[in-house]
Amino acid sequence: MRKFVPVLALSLLAGGCVSMGGAVPVDAEGNPVPLRGTGYATISVQPGRSANQKQIIAIRAAKISAMRDLAEKIYGAQIDAASSSVQGRMQGDYVRANIEGIVRGARTVKIGLIRKDVYEVVLEVDPQDVAAMRLNPRPVYR
Amino acid sequence: MKRVFFVLTLLASAFCAAPPAEATLRVVKGEGWAPISGNATAAARERALAAALYDAASRLQSKVRGASQLNTQGRLSEEMSITVAAQLKGYEIIKDGQMGSNWMIVVEAIGEGENEGPCDPNRRVDLDMRHIGIRVAPGIQGHANAAIHEGLARGIEALATGGTYVVADQRFLPPLRGAERNHASSLDYATQVSGALPSQAGYSLSGTIIAEIDRGDYYIAQKTAINVTINLKLRDNFNGVVIANIQEQQVIPGSTTVYGLPRSGFDNLPKVNIAPLFQKVQAALDSVLACKPLRAVVIAKNGNKLVLSAGLDNGVQPGDYFLVNPKGRDSWQILKIEDASAGRAIARPIRPGRQVPVNSLVEMLL
Structure with a gap:
């Protein structure tokens, strides 16, 4: 155990949770508005034999990314960061963001090419659904 | 130590247990695309339909996990996954055709999801108050008997202020039998005469109030109490199923005698007030009806x-x-x-x- 003590001369572990505040998303005037999530995916890097297939898979990938964006906006993200130094010299530094949640009632608002090779998908959830999901902050996985 | 940990775990799980969620219905649209390879349009159509159903289900409920990691070298790695877990009760294809070199299908589906949010406080189901019989044990004084009858009328009025249901006072009509969707009760003579139609898609409450004397002898003193028990059946009018049995009890302290003589000369008559009983009934009704779909x-x-x-x-x-x-x-x-x-x-x-x-x-x- 003593062997590891000098190596771990200074270790800092930080854990935090980013929350998105109020239960219902509102605009500047305080009116409830739908919550939007955006995701992007590159077509050329997708697996698939034909260009059509890659295009469809890219849309799917962009949708997953948009879902993640929505989940982050609804439930927040768990941020874990750790830095270590030995005798004042930085050894390691990493940041990890975890997102977990159940998204209900998301509908697709926009699917489109924003460049030649990049698809953009925008998803939207109604404010009352956001409020319902935020009331259950710990998602239940069955 | 292990036992303490076990007990704590049990307690924690009991406190953290979520209330049973009501299933709610939702109509969603799903869109699916599939590339057509060669002339295999049938296969492309099947794939597009599968994709459309997947899309519809994902709109009902998706479990999302994502992680981003930035390491010491400043390299960012991202991973994310979604698992679709929703039940579709039915679907209909509303758009089906070839779009360029892809096949596209749009479906409209009904899905069932769990409502974990708050129940809508503005939605109130119909509740018919049907016959509630009162049985009073022999020996209970007339004033107590009258107070229980009055208490029932006041209790119904108090229930009518409940936020989760709309009360129709039909106590003069017999309990519903569950054939109301066929208008059987609507054709009853008493219903026709009184014009009090049962709500076919609502619920009804009927049962009995029983008042008994509880007597205890303690050497020189005799104590009596009045036990009031209310037994109510909450029935779904549409299919006749009893969805809840509500049983509540209230003990009202009665008289105390010493050597057969009243302890005091005057206030020996117990005050019978069954309002607390109806507060319990109201709470029980709220817990059953609050999240019922309208x-x-x-x-x-x-x-x-x-x-x-x-x-x-x-x-x-x-x-x-x-x-x-x-x-x-x-x-x-x-x-x-x-x-x-x-x-x-x-x-x-x-x-x-x-x-x-x-x-x-x-x-x-x-």
Whole structure:
């Protein structure tokens, strides 16, 4: 155990949770508005034999990314960061963001090419659904 | 130590247990695309349909996990996954065709999801108060007997202030039998004479109040108490199923005698007030009915307009949507509320070609 003590001369572990505040998303005037999530995916890097297939898979990938964006906006993200130094010299530094949640009632608002090779998908959830999901902050996985 | 940990774990799980969620219905659209390779349009269509159903299910409920990691070298790695876990009760293809070199299908599906959010405080189900019998044990004094009868009337008034249901006082009519959807009760003589129609898509409460004497002898003193027990059955009027048995009890301290003589010369008569009993009944009703989906029955039809048995009192507003026949795969129809009065609403079907017969059960959509 003593062997590891000098190596771990200074270790800092930080854990935090980013929350998105109020239960219902509102605009500047305080009116409830739908919550939007955006995701992007590159077509050329997708697996698939034909260009059509890659295009469809890219849309799917962009949708997953948009879902993640929505989940982050609804439930927040768990941020874990750790830095270590030995005798004042930085050894390691990493940041990890975890997102977990159940998204209900998301509908697709926009699917489109924003460049030649990049698809953009925008998803939207109604404010009352956001409020319902935020009331259950710990998602239940069955 | 292990035992303590076990007990703590049990306690924690008991406190953290979530209340049972009510299933709610929702109509969603799903869109699916598939590339056509060669002339295999049939295979592309099947893949597009599968993708459309997947899309519809993902709109109902998706479990999302994601992680981003930035390491010491400043390299960012990202991973994310979604698992679709939703149950579709039926679907209909509303768009089906070739779009360029892809096949595209749009479906409209009904899905069931769990409502983990707050129950809508504006939606109130119909509750018919039917016959509640009072049985008083011999020996209970007349004033106590009268107080229990009065307490029932006051209790019903107190229940009428409940936020999750609309009470119709029909205590002079017999308990409902569950055939109300066939208008059997509506044709009863007493119902016809009184004009108190049962709510076919609502619930009814009936049962008994029993008052008994509890006597205890302690050497020189004799103590009596009045035990009031209320047994109520909450019944679903549409199918006759008893959905809850409510039993509550209240002990009212009675007289105390010493050597057979009253302890004091005057205040020996117990004050019988059964209001606390009805507060418990109200809490029990709230817990059962608060999250029930709002239902109604089509009671009349005039061309394309349908009259529903729920209205503003139940929280129905113009612009709300109801689903008809949620059990059938292709037989469902969606109604849009155009106008509403206190106890009725006018709705119009929004899907072409689906006829809605009178007496159909409809359920409010999210």
